[in-house]
Amino acid sequence: MVTYPFTAVVGADDLSSALRLTPVWPPxxxxxxxxxxxxxxxxxxxxxxxxxxxxxxxxxxxxxxxxGVREALRGKGRAARRGDTYPGLGPHWLRLAVRDPHTTDVLLRELTAVLVDQQERSA
Incomplete structure (x- = not known):
């Protein structure tokens, strides 16, 4: 997991400056x-x-x-962006953000459930 530590400003003349936090970004x-x-x-x-x-x-x-998959995911509170905004793609495409594995796994469990549900309905 990547963390973004913060550093306090040392040697500041006033309290507000001393408490200012500056992010230290990874390379x-x-x-x-x-x-x-x-x-x-x-x-x-x-x-x-x-x-x-x-x-x-x-x-x-x-x-x-x-x-209908995007709408079903949104109904479950999951973020899935439209793919049809890209030339040549239709409403059956999604844009999924690259996120940490835990967040990805939660989304993909929901996606799997939606796909299984749709498959069962069409059978």
Missing amino acids: AAQAARVTAQWRAHLLTVLRRLGLRRLSSTAPSVLVEVGT
């Missing part, structure tokens, strides 16, 4: 490695689900899931 290379690991985790689970994905290096993944 870009470290952040890129972590994001790549998180992306790999997301893609692995999507692959196991047999879902079509478009390759990219963006901080999100476009995935074909079927019509």
